[in-house]
Amino acid sequence: MPLALYHYALPLRQPLLLNGQWITQREGLLVSVNGQWGDIAPLPGFSVETLTDAETESRACLTALKRGEKAVPTLPSVQFGFGCAQHVWPQHCPAALAPYPLLQGEPVSLIAMLDRALDNILKGGQPPPSRLKLKVARYAMSDELALIARLSEKLPATQLILDANGGWTREEATRFCRQLPREKIDYLEEPCSTFADTIAVADAAGVKIALDETLSRNAPWYSHPHIAALVIKPTLIGALSACEALVQRARADNLRVVISSSFESDLGLGLLARLACQWAPEEPPGLDTGNWLAERVTTTTGDVVAGRLTCLYQATCLYQAMQE
Ligand SMILES: O=C(O)CCC(=O)C1=CC=C[C@@H](O)[C@@H]1C(=O)O
Ligand SMILES: [Mg+2]
Incomplete structure (x- = not known):
């Protein structure tokens, strides 16, 4: 061997x-x-x-x-x-769903070149994606909200996934969430750095939440009506058995499972796509990070x-x- x-x-x-x-x-x-x-x-x-x-x-x-x-x-x-x-690995896997696109950058410049950025995402003439992910809690709140408003106008049929990476206090996150076009938001990943604060924001603003860092830190969490999804990053969580246990827990609690990348190589992304087929065949995976790799x-x-x-x-x- x-x-x-x-x-x-x-x-x-x-x-x-x-x-x-x-x-x-x-x-x-x-x-x-x-x-x-x-x-x-x-x-x-x-x-x-x-x-x-x-x-x-x-x-x-x-x-x-x-x-x-x-x-x-x-x-x-x-x-x-x-x-x-x-x-x-299973011999046969259902056809993989296309990853949802990830838009990352400074909001004012993204707004200025939104048509070009969307052209890249739609790769000339493809139908708009059902979901699109955007990082938040990085720049001025008003700029991030303006970008969300423009995206909502330009892509009326697309739901937005927002990811704050735990970057807000309870008060900041609640203020931000209260200004969101709620019907356009699929879910918000990790608004605050603790589970207690995240749940308080969900309760105060009524926004749907996904857990990501909470899972990779192996921090305690419980099901709550506002938790919609678990974002599973195998490179950060580790053993495939630990990832599978989270998938089982999600199924038991009626939560969506999104298999997501940690900017692995193209080989790693291929493996994650196969795991996504096994564990969450009905959910577009968070694997649109290959675009960052030049080789x-x-x-x-x-x-x-x-x-x-x-x-x-x-x-x-x-x-x-x-x-x-
Ligand atoms: O989840 C995705 O759609 C793509 C991967 C992604 O957004 C991330 C990967 C790794 C670290 C972060 O930058 C970010 C995340 O936190 O989800
Ligand atoms: Mg995340």
Whole structure:
């Protein structure tokens, strides 16, 4: 059983702001276990582990596999990578729904070039998307509300997903939500940094909420009539079994499940799309982050382009029977 670990560094088309940190390239690791791949890409500003931590743990996991032992990763991104590389994938998956588009940038300039930005999203002549995601709680509230108003005018049939990444106080979030065209808003992700504040905002403003950071921090939460969806980011949550447990909890509580990316490579996005087919086939996934990547690690037919990667580890496990 061949084992390998590679490093990738993919330039971005434009700098990306992640929780106050700008990045210009996306770095990560690809792990291969018996020809099956996983993507290990801690997200700066969001992951608890660094890429160096992930590399150290990945090497230890591969060494364990080489000795015929089990790999037992503890870091979320490494759990996700090894989980995918060792997952028994279903033979057939229903056709994936197209990801909803993600619009990110400074509201005043987005308004100024809205027609061009929407042209890019609609890729010339396609019908408007059923949903579109927009970051909020980053710029002046009045500018963000003005952008939402313009988008609502331009895309009357599109529901907006807003994501505040916990950036508001209770009072700010309530003030913002009270000025929203409520019928245009699908849900708001994480208005405040604590679950208690988020629920208080939902109660005060009547807006539908989705949980994202609450899940990746593994913070306690309970079902509430205003919680509409769970945004599941496997790179940040970790083990596929932990993600599946959240999917089960969502089903039991009648919540929507949105499988979402953490700006992984094209290979990671492909794996997430397959998980989305398995776990949430009826919901457009949050996987429109590939547009930020200026390069790919796979060909369009899905083969990994080894020349773009730096090999960090290569070995053969002679104890294949013990892995099964
Ligand atoms: O969820 C999506 O539609 C795409 C991914 C996305 O918006 C995010 C990925 C990772 C960190 C953040 O920038 C953001 C999010 O918080 O949801
Ligand atoms: Mg989010």
